[in-house]
Amino acid sequence: MPLPSLFQLAVKSVAQQIHNENFPSDFHLDTKSSNAVVRELLELNPKNIEKLKTHKKQLSKLGELNLSECEHDVESISNLKNFKLNSLEFGNLYYLKTEFPDPERWYSMDIVSLLKRAVNTDSRK
Template sequence: MLFPTLYQLAAKSVAQQIYSDSISIDFIFDIKSSNGEFRQLLELDPKNIEKLKTHKNQLSTLTELDLRKCKIDKRALNLKSFRFNALEFGELYHLKKEFPDPTNIHGIDIVSLLEKTLNEITQEKMVHLGFSGKEEITIDWEEKVTCLKFS
C-alpha cells in the first residue's frame, strides 16, 4: 500500500477548503500546485469546474485539465485565460446546438469548439488533446485542427 506524500495530503486539504469556500486565496499557485489543486477539486465534485471562473487568477498557471467526469456547458468552456498543454474532454453531446457540425446533423464541430474556447497560445503549445465521449465528430477533424495553430 502506497501512502500519499505530504504534498498530496496538503493539496487535498487545500482543495477541500476551496470547495467549502473556507479559505481565502490571495496568491497565484505555481504550475504543479495549480494542476494538483484543480485535479483534487474535480475529484471532490466534477461540478467544481465552476471554480475555474471564481479562482481563475489564482489558478492562472493551470496547464492540464481533465474534463471527462464533468458535464460542461458553453459557459464553463471559457478556457481562454489558461495556457493548456494537455486537455481531455468527456461527453460533449449536450453541446451539439452550440457547435453543430455543418456536414452531420448529429455531429459536433470540434474545430469550432476549440477555436472559441482556447486561446492562441494553447492552440500553439497543445501536446495532448483527448476526447472520450461517443459523439460523432466532424469528419477529418484531425486535419482541420492542425490547420489551427496546433503544432
C-alpha cells in the same frame, strides 16, 4: 498501502478549501500544484468546474485539464480561455449543452470552432 506525501495531503487540503469557498484570494499556485489541485477538485465534485471561473487568479498556472467527468456547457468552455493549457481532455461531448441546439444536426459538431471558443491563442500553439 503507502502513506500520502506532504504534497498529496496539501493538494487535498487546498482542493477542499476551494470546494468549501475558503481559499484566500491572494494565494497563487504554481503549475504542478494547480494541475494537482484542479484534478482533486474535480474528483470531489465534477460541478467544481465552475470554481475555475472564480479562482482563475489562484489557479492561473493551470496547464492540464481533464473534463471527462464534467458536464460541459458553452460558458464553462469559454472560461478555459483564462488558462494556458498544454493538455485538455473533454471526454464525451455527446451531451454538450449549446447556446443554439439544432435538432436537425444533433449528431454533428464543429470541433474546430469548439476549440477556438475553449482555448486561448497560447494554448492553441
